[in-house]
Amino acid sequence: MRLALAAAILAAGTAVVGSAVAQTPNGKLVVVTSFSKDVTDPFKKAFEKAYPGLTVEMQNRNTNAAVKYLDETKGNNTTDLFWASAPDAFEALKGRGRLEKYKPQATGIPEKIGDYPVNDPDGHYLGFAASGYGIMWNTRYVAAHKLPEPKDWSDLAKPAYFDHVAIAAPSRSGTTHLTLEAILQGEGWARGWRTLKEIGGNLREVTERSFGVPDGVNSGQFGYGIVIDFFGFSAQGAGFPVKFVYPTVTTIVPANIAIVKDAPNTPAAKAFVEFLLSPQGQEILFAPSIRRLPVNPEVYAKAPEGMPNPFKFKWSGGGGFKFNSDLSESRGAVVDALYDQLVTFQLAALKKATKAIHDAEARLAAGPNEQAGALIAEARELIAAMPITDTQAVASDIAAAFKGGSGRDKAPRQAEFEQAWGKFAADNYAKALAKAEEAAKLLK
Amino acid sequence: MTAFSTAYSSGAASASSRVRPGQTAALLLIAAFLVLFLVAPVAAVVVAAFRDKATGAFTLINFLDFLRTDLLVRSFWNSVSVSAMSVVLASVFALPLAYYTTRFEFRGAAIVQTLGVIPLIMPPFAGAVAMQLLFGRNGTVNLLLGEWFGINIPFMEGLNGVIFVQSVHYFPFILINLSASLRNIDRAMEEAAQNLGSSGLRLFRRIVFPLAMPGFVAGASLVFIKVFDDLATPLLLNVKDMLAPQAYLRITSIGISDPMGYVISVVLIAFSLVAMWLSTFAMRGKDYATTQRGGGGLAKRRMRRRDAVVAYAVIALVLLLVLAPHAGLALMSFATIWSYSPLPDAYTLKHYVAVFSDSGRYIWNTLLYASLAAGIDIAVGTAIAYLVLRTRVKAARWLDYTAMAALAVPGVVLGIGYLRTYYGVTLPNGQALATFWFVIVLALAVRRLPYALRACTAALQQVSQSLEEAAENLGATKMRTIRRVVLPLMTGGLVAGFVTSFATAAVELSATIMLVQSNADAPLAYGLYVFMQSPAGRGAGAALGVIAVLIVGVCTYLSHHIAERDRAAKSETGARRQ
Numbered sequence A: 001m002r003l004a005l006a007a008a009i010l011a012a013g014t015a016v017v018g019s020a021v022a023q024t025p026n027g028k029l030v031v032v033t034s035f036s037k038d039v040t041d042p043f044k045k046a047f048e049k050a051y052p053g054l055t056v057e058m059q060n061r062n063t064n065a066a067v068k069y070l071d072e073t074k075g076n077n078t079t080d081l082f083w084a085s086a087p088d089a090f091e092a093l094k095g096r097g098r099l100e101k102y103k104p105q106a107t108g109i110p111e112k113i114g115d116y117p118v119n120d121p122d123g124h125y126l127g128f129a130a131s132g133y134g135i136m137w138n139t140r141y142v143a144a145h146k147l148p149e150p151k152d153w154s155d156l157a158k159p160a161y162f163d164h165v166a167i168a169a170p171s172r173s174g175t176t177h178l179t180l181e182a183i184l185q186g187e188g189w190a191r192g193w194r195t196l197k198e199i200g201g202n203l204r205e206v207t208e209r210s211f212g213v214p215d216g217v218n219s220g221q222f223g224y225g226i227v228i229d230f231f232g233f234s235a236q237g238a239g240f241p242v243k244f245v246y247p248t249v250t251t252i253v254p255a256n257i258a259i260v261k262d263a264p265n266t267p268a269a270k271a272f273v274e275f276l277l278s279p280q281g282q283e284i285l286f287a288p289s290i291r292r293l294p295v296n297p298e299v300y301a302k303a304p305e306g307m308p309n310p311f312k313f314k315w316s317g318g319g320g321f322k323f324n325s326d327l328s329e330s331r332g333a334v335v336d337a338l339y340d341q342l343v344t345f346q347l348a349a350l351k352k353a354t355k356a357i358h359d360a361e362a363r364l365a366a367g368p369n370e371q372a373g374a375l376i377a378e379a380r381e382l383i384a385a386m387p388i389t390d391t392q393a394v395a396s397d398i399a400a401a402f403k404g405g406s407g408r409d410k411a412p413r414q415a416e417f418e419q420a421w422g423k424f425a426a427d428n429y430a431k432a433l434a435k436a437e438e439a440a441k442l443l444k
Numbered sequence B: 001m002t003a004f005s006t007a008y009s010s011g012a013a014s015a016s017s018r019v020r021p022g023q024t025a026a027l028l029l030i031a032a033f034l035v036l037f038l039v040a041p042v043a044a045v046v047v048a049a050f051r052d053k054a055t056g057a058f059t060l061i062n063f064l065d066f067l068r069t070d071l072l073v074r075s076f077w078n079s080v081s082v083s084a085m086s087v088v089l090a091s092v093f094a095l096p097l098a099y100y101t102t103r104f105e106f107r108g109a110a111i112v113q114t115l116g117v118i119p120l121i122m123p124p125f126a127g128a129v130a131m132q133l134l135f136g137r138n139g140t141v142n143l144l145l146g147e148w149f150g151i152n153i154p155f156m157e158g159l160n161g162v163i164f165v166q167s168v169h170y171f172p173f174i175l176i177n178l179s180a181s182l183r184n185i186d187r188a189m190e191e192a193a194q195n196l197g198s199s200g201l202r203l204f205r206r207i208v209f210p211l212a213m214p215g216f217v218a219g220a221s222l223v224f225i226k227v228f229d230d231l232a233t234p235l236l237l238n239v240k241d242m243l244a245p246q247a248y249l250r251i252t253s254i255g256i257s258d259p260m261g262y263v264i265s266v267v268l269i270a271f272s273l274v275a276m277w278l279s280t281f282a283m284r285g286k287d288y289a290t291t292q293r294g295g296g297g298l299a300k301r302r303m304r305r306r307d308a309v310v311a312y313a314v315i316a317l318v319l320l321l322v323l324a325p326h327a328g329l330a331l332m333s334f335a336t337i338w339s340y341s342p343l344p345d346a347y348t349l350k351h352y353v354a355v356f357s358d359s360g361r362y363i364w365n366t367l368l369y370a371s372l373a374a375g376i377d378i379a380v381g382t383a384i385a386y387l388v389l390r391t392r393v394k395a396a397r398w399l400d401y402t403a404m405a406a407l408a409v410p411g412v413v414l415g416i417g418y419l420r421t422y423y424g425v426t427l428p429n430g431q432a433l434a435t436f437w438f439v440i441v442l443a444l445a446v447r448r449l450p451y452a453l454r455a456c457t458a459a460l461q462q463v464s465q466s467l468e469e470a471a472e473n474l475g476a477t478k479m480r481t482i483r484r485v486v487l488p489l490m491t492g493g494l495v496a497g498f499v500t501s502f503a504t505a506a507v508e509l510s511a512t513i514m515l516v517q518s519n520a521d522a523p524l525a526y527g528l529y530v531f532m533q534s535p536a537g538r539g540a541g542a543a544l545g546v547i548a549v550l551i552v553g554v555c556t557y558l559s560h561h562i563a564e565r566d567r568a569a570k571s572e573t574g575a576r577r578q
Helices: A002-020 A037-050 A063-072 A087-095 A139-144 A153-157 A174-187 A189-201 A212-219 A229-237 A266-277 A279-284 A297-302 A325-330 A332-342 A344-366 A370-384 A396-403 A414-442 B002-008 B021-050 B061-068 B070-103 B109-120 B126-135 B140-149 B158-183 B187-195 B200-211 B213-229 B232-236 B243-253 B259-283 B305-334 B350-390 B396-408 B411-422 B437-461 B465-473 B478-505 B524-531 B535-577
Strands: A027-033 A054-060 A081-084 A126-138 A165-168 A203-207 A224-228 A242-245 A252-260
Touching: A027 A063, A027 A266, A037 A054, A037 A266, A037 A279, A037 B524, A037 B535, A054 A266, A063 A081, A063 A087, A063 B411, A081 A087, A081 A266, A087 A174, A087 A252, A087 A325, A126 A139, A126 A174, A126 A212, A126 A229, A126 A266, A153 A189, A165 A174, A165 A212, A174 A189, A174 A224, A174 A325, A174 A332, A189 A203, A189 A332, A189 A344, A189 A370, A203 A212, A203 A344, A212 A224, A212 A229, A212 A242, A212 B126, A212 B535, A224 A229, A229 A242, A229 B535, A252 A266, A266 A279, A279 A297, A325 A332, A332 A344, A332 A396, A332 A414, A344 A370, A344 A414, A370 A414, A396 A414, A414 B061, A414 B070, B021 B061, B021 B259, B021 B350, B021 B396, B021 B411, B021 B437, B061 B070, B061 B259, B070 B109, B070 B158, B070 B200, B070 B213, B070 B243, B070 B259, B070 B305, B109 B158, B109 B305, B109 B478, B109 B535, B126 B140, B126 B232, B126 B305, B126 B535, B158 B213, B158 B232, B158 B305, B158 B437, B158 B478, B187 B200, B200 B213, B213 B243, B213 B259, B213 B396, B213 B437, B232 B243, B243 B259, B243 B411, B259 B396, B305 B350, B305 B535, B350 B396, B350 B437, B350 B478, B350 B524, B350 B535, B396 B437, B411 B437, B437 B478, B465 B478, B478 B535, B524 B535
Parallel strands: A027 A054, A027 A081, A165 A203, A165 A224
Antiparallel strands: A081 A252, A126 A224, A126 A242, A126 A252
16 A cells, blocks of 8 residues: 555656656657568667657557557557558547547648548548559569559459459458448449459459568469559569559558557657658658658659659549548448458359359350350349449448447347348359350350 | 276276365366466457347347358358368378387487477468468479479368368377377287287287377367367468358457457357367277386387388478478578579578577567466466366366367457456556566467367376376375376376477467567567568568577477486386386
8 A cells, every 4th residue: 555655656756757858758659550670660760869868669560459459458558659551440549539639740741642631630640651552463473474464453354364363351451441442432332343343253362461462472372462552662672573553543541650548658659750750751761671652742852763753643543533531431341341241252153153254255255146145244244243232331220230230129230231242142153153154055 | 999998997997086175276276277367368358249239238149140151151161171181181191200200219209209390380471471482373382393294283272272281280289199198108018919910000000009099189189179270271371261260350350349250269169179078078988008017118119121111201201291381481581582483583691680689589588488388388287187087076177178278269369358357457566467478478378278288188198097006005195196106107298298388389479469568578479470561571580480490499309308318217227127
């Protein structure tokens, strides 16, 4: 008891002293981050050099684990900063009141890149680097298989790409989720899903983590990967034989940093944020192991060869759509579950049907046949068909089931929707396969 | 088998007639350990399976949803069949290695035994990439096969790929436990059979193998349950329609409020327990103890020249196959760029330089955590085995089941459970208990306890109770009997348990990653994870992986060396007495 009292007095004392010397940050700064050591180390070194009294402790966790960690430790928080890519992770933490508001002093950073606001409009998290989505490929693989170089998403749906493409499951990768949304919003719900499932039929793998895709392209396990740009650039920086391209429909999204609520060392946290947004910090993003796009347009004067400047790039080409991040956020769980049920967990059936359609179409091209052509068209429709519309995706019953039920007795549960969608896909793919095979017989 | 049962089972039935206070104390102590560090944290998380998502009320509807979901039912049956097939294939790898190195005068037995444990140590991520670079569709083997013969063998594809990789990865469980059992079989059994005209395969099939059943069942049940509950390999091969990956994918992506992930976890735990119960059920009512005459009965047979050649060839073939991933890992750690080619473009030492500054701390932490955890495991494992097999303490069986359930608890569930249960508990210095490094040790100990427990149980099953009775008749106390008679006779099994727990704890990541608070407290596996998230970090990650494998390899060799020396000393004194 006496000990506790003494500790309390001591703690109060240090708190007073702490606020008195708050001007020069010192002590320990704890950063929970999803970034790899190659990304965090250069910043840690430069920052510690700029503030000799400070040591930075980087805790590397994947985004999901980091969010869970911050949630579970809120009772006795020891983390100062959360530093990661996916805006939805920040959005989730912000929604649970885990992030502190902060208005940075740094200047020269525009409000928007493309259609995406750089900072959280409420000021809970701040963008420090921009990332676009695109396609990377292994040049040796592509040369060995005599495959083409893609320019757009729709290229990946062509028969030549069958069994050569990889994507991370959107439910597992915040960045892939945004890629999906960019396609769905750019092409519209029905056409967007058609594209996604046509690409889905050509997939080699749906990986369970974002880095699994560039890792596999780097090794040559698969030819093409749908990735965030810096995976392509930093693989080039490391010497791997890969290339990267931005398709016409894409979006650019900031990677973020936020000060955690009840941070033990707020002055140091603020200093790190300012450092990150300063020209000096922004230039570190060009390091070969990082290769991310700075949000300060001025530093692009020092960009290395091959790094694009997003401020000179026409991001939302094609339909010229506006990326709606609220829509992306509100239907996020439903879109991800749909993708898992329609593509990820039905991959074998989807691929089989797709292959049969490709084969039948090849024969059709050699000798036209009206009946067979109709059958193939039907098969394609069956694959593209969706169990729900975009209005239903945000309708109250599904949203409620995914958020935790409406509380009503007979309200459908998430598991029931998922089972229905999975069955819908399995049945349709089986029918599509039958029709494509029937068409192929007619074309013998 | 029945012949031995009747001949040697006189002692087994008459376990001590009353429960001693010391036994009750041990029982309560272990129960407290399990409740605090396994049951409570897991329950804190898994309770979501029994809750209505909306109201929080108790419900079983989520389990009904499980049965109604085609994907999950399909996943369940896939998991069952893959586990069963993995046991079969793993036995094929393990049997020759175990038999030849234990029952015969075999040069290099300790090295073969050590190499046989290495596959168990597959460093996270780095091991997966190495496997793909060797056996993947565009890996070394298939690129060469394609060039020479125009064929491509799908080693790493679909459920068959999972069976292949799992057998390569987990066959050491059978090897270690079976070897421990084989070593304990009295040579007199073989001699008797040989005198009666039995030899070769028949001798093995009818005499040796049945007597080694406790070790085989211990190993096989571990392989079965481990494959059933493992998610690393299916995820590596991108097979998602199995149960463990489904649980993991749901828990880590949909979130903490979704009940289905926990429902799957509960199914995993329940099914693992059933499998465990079936394996003990199969062993019930049979006795495997052989009364050794001192240590002299452990003398080994000599092989004929022709047999020796065959034996070495078989062993070389198996080792070549199961160690290939580690060769790939080593290549990767020296490679500049290795991409879509049979071998790396060029070689370098720079990755080892890159990890050099950090690796000292990582190595020390790994050794400290893994050896403490394995130490706890064999202490608790021996105690549970003793309570179950040698006392009338009925509740002891429940300790056994509870401890085994740890095998089925996904690491991430345990990690979250620890944070949830112990984050509010503060140490005297104000640090949260969940952030104290020793909690990582406890998590590792709980996760690896099943391995040690099975090894300890098998070891004790082979110690004839008549030896203990003899000691007690001569006036030794219970404790003294255990210390001077039981434990020394169990040494081989204890080493086996220590090695499996230690080796697998050294590369554990899934619970660790939730609990590591700072780089200063991080083990090798975590450091490796941190490197393997970027293209430039691949070589460095592989270098750390090689270091991890070397450490575990050296430690394993030392344990075997010590055990062998110990045994040699025993059989010498035994021989002198005769």
